[in-house]
Amino acid sequence: MSVDIATVKRVAHLARIAVTEEEAASFQGEINAILGFAEQLNEVDVEGVEPLTSVVAQTMKKREDVVTDGFYADRVVGNAPVSDDDFFVVPKVVE
Amino acid sequence: MSSTTDLTSLTIAEIRDGLTAKAFSATELTKAYLASMEAARDLNAYIIETPEQALAMAAASDEKLAKGEARALEGVPLGIKDLFATEGVHTQAASHILDKFKPNYESTVTANLWNDGAVMLGKLNMDEFAMGSSNETSYYGPVVNPWRKEGSNAPLVPGGSSGGSAAAVAARLCAGATATDTGGSIRQPAAFTGTVGIKPTYGRCSRWGTVAFASSLDQAGPIARTVRDAAILLKSMASVDAKDTTSVDVPVGNYEGAVGQSVKGLRIGIPREYRLDGMSAEIEALWQQGIAWLKEAGAEIVDISLPHTKYALPAYYIVAPAEASSNLARYDGVRYGLRVPGEDIASMYENTRSAGFGREVKRRILIGTYVLSAGYYDAYYVRAQRIRTLIKRDFDLAFAAGVDAVLTPATPSAAFGLEEMALASPVEMYLNDVFTVTVNMAGLPGLAVPAGLDKSKLPLGLQLIGRPFEEETLFRLGQVIEDAAGTFTPSKWW
Numbered sequence: 001m002s003v004d005i006a007t008v009k010r011v012a013h014l015a016r017i018a019v020t021e022e023e024a025a026s027f028q029g030e031i032n033a034i035l036g037f038a039e040q041l042n043e044v045d046v047e048g049v050e051p052l053t054s055v056v057a058q059t060m061k062k063r064e065d066v067v068t069d070g071f072y073a074d075r076v077v078g079n080a081p082v083s084d085d086d087f088f089v090v091p092k093v094v095e
Numbered sequence: 096m097s098s099t100t101d102l103t104s105l106t107i108a109e110i111r112d113g114l115t116a117k118a119f120s121a122t123e124l125t126k127a128y129l130a131s132m133e134a135a136r137d138l139n140a141y142i143i144e145t146p147e148q149a150l151a152m153a154a155a156s157d158e159k160l161a162k163g164e165a166r167a168l169e170g171v172p173l174g175i176k177d178l179f180a181t182e183g184v185h186t187q188a189a190s191h192i193l194d195k196f197k198p199n200y201e202s203t204v205t206a207n208l209w210n211d212g213a214v215m216l217g218k219l220n221m222d223e224f225a226m227g228s229s230n231e232t233s234y235y236g237p238v239v240n241p242w243r244k245e246g247s248n249a250p251l252v253p254g255g256s257s258g259g260s261a262a263a264v265a266a267r268l269c270a271g272a273t274a275t276d277t278g279g280s281i282r283q284p285a286a287f288t289g290t291v292g293i294k295p296t297y298g299r300c301s302r303w304g305t306v307a308f309a310s311s312l313d314q315a316g317p318i319a320r321t322v323r324d325a326a327i328l329l330k331s332m333a334s335v336d337a338k339d340t341t342s343v344d345v346p347v348g349n350y351e352g353a354v355g356q357s358v359k360g361l362r363i364g365i366p367r368e369y370r371l372d373g374m375s376a377e378i379e380a381l382w383q384q385g386i387a388w389l390k391e392a393g394a395e396i397v398d399i400s401l402p403h404t405k406y407a408l409p410a411y412y413i414v415a416p417a418e419a420s421s422n423l424a425r426y427d428g429v430r431y432g433l434r435v436p437g438e439d440i441a442s443m444y445e446n447t448r449s450a451g452f453g454r455e456v457k458r459r460i461l462i463g464t465y466v467l468s469a470g471y472y473d474a475y476y477v478r479a480q481r482i483r484t485l486i487k488r489d490f491d492l493a494f495a496a497g498v499d500a501v502l503t504p505a506t507p508s509a510a511f512g513l514e515e516m517a518l519a520s521p522v523e524m525y526l527n528d529v530f531t532v533t534v535n536m537a538g539l540p541g542l543a544v545p546a547g548l549d550k551s552k553l554p555l556g557l558q559l560i561g562r563p564f565e566e567e568t569l570f571r572l573g574q575v576i577e578d579a580a581g582t583f584t585p586s587k588w589w
Contacts, residue, residue, distance in 0.1 A: 061344075081428060
């Protein structure tokens with residue numbers, strides 16, 4: 001399988017990364033090189049093999065559903081590029 | 096200890112002895128490192144230096160030492176990879192998108208180190224978001240390897256992604272460093288710089304507060320100058336942490352106690368699939384030398400087969416970008432870091448991510464997004480995860496058959512030149528990880544230990560792969576190689 005320029009642009013939009021025509025063209029070549037490299041995975045018979053989702057045979061630990069931290073909104077927004085009165089500020093989303 | 100340069104040549108074990116014997120103070124030691132860092136800025140190993148914090152921590156260590164209350168790493172000056180959140184201190188994963196980010200929390204790994212008395216010298220350079228094998232993708236510019244080919248002034252890469260960590264340890268700009276490894280990012284730079292690096296078993300070190308790349312593969316570990324020092328550091332870095340749900344409830348081992356223990360009777364597997372077509376004669380000779388050393392020390396050598404080895408790298412380059420595309424979705428210009436305005440919120444996201452991420456990171460996000468997108472998820476991602484099961488099964492079968500550890504080369508070559516791979520296809524760069532990536536895919540511990548020099552007098556390393564949570568076995572075997580091969584220090588030119 002290989003990708004065309006339109007697919008690269010569609011994927012870049014899905015990933016929310018603005019790309020120029022030039023960048024899209026150069027990413028196309030590189031992505032196709034990597035997908036080509038991955039072609040060899042089709043040689044392997046994976047019939048009946050479960051996908052590996054965790055390398056450790058341990059049940060996911062669950063914490064008690066209690067508040068352990070918080071009450072410092074000013075620190076939470078402390079690194080925001082734009083904030084106002086402990087809120088994150090974004091461009092208008094709803095008209 | 097008369098001159099300051101002497102102090103930076105000490106191992107962590109020697110520092111511990113010297114501080115206890117009051118041969119020098121933690122403050123003197125830290126000052127010696129700060130001076131060596133200042134003189135080595137051309138290597139670009141540190142992104143930022145934190146001298147005031149370092150001296151305050153050293154002074155606190157001196158107080159503890161005076162009271163006879165020294166902890167495991169009291170007064171030991173360390174460099175911290177920029178991937179670890181350090182409270183109030185630059186933490187950007189060497190990326191522009193985390194512009195000016197200073198977390199108000201501390202990663203579990205670094206908190207463990209400070210609780211044991213270690214001193215922070217600064218934040219170390221790395222490949223952006225730990226994506227790279229040469230430390231050339233950093234927003235802060237490449238790190239230069241303190242090693243050079245004999246008779247040449249051409250700059251070499253230190254490997255990656257923990258290139259700053261490895262270069263700083265080799266050049267004596269810190270006594271040891273934290274690092275992380277998703278596909279080889281501790282072991283490959285360790286091999287390129289003549290240092291010791293261990294990626295512990297997945298779940299051994301908490302991932303809490305460490306910037307995520309590929310969560311099912313990422314593990315923190317130390318880079319140090321000796322096997323013993325790596326064991327000392329890992330003991331402090333490792334813990335069971337309720338804040339990381341993949342942290343495994345297994346007590347931390349007595350790693351230093353394992354150093355120097357006999358390896359008599361241990362069964363060492365030599366996987367035939369690691370003998371690559373076109374592998375250099377020097378790497379083959381190094382591997383044979385390693386086999387001979389372990390045999391002389393009483394280990395039993397057995398040939399083994401890990402039949403799915405060749406599929407590990409292509410499967411990794413599906414799984415890791417897929418996880419990365421998901422993890423890096425959080426960098427959107429809203430809660431932290433860079434923001435580049437746009438006409439509306441969607442274009443603000445797109446402009447921010449376009450300006451904030453470097454090329455290698457963008458490419459991996461695009462691949463990850465593609466292989467997870469509708470219609471391709473089963474063909475790429477699920478297939479790669481099935482192959483991952485087979486890779487892990489290969490190791491499980493070898494261990495079940497009585498193999499205690501596996502010996503392989505650490506890298507297919509010695510360090511290469513800065514920009515030498517600039518025109519190569521991404522796949523060629525990825526081949527650096529061919530021997531290391533299987534270990535991450537299977538979640539196993541892997542130790543890289545220097546084993547010799549190539550014909551250009553550049554360091555080469557061997558890799559030992561162990562059973563889950565049996566890091567002790569690797570430290571035992573690693574010490575045998577270190578005893579036979581010696582340690583390697585670059586000649587100072589910087």
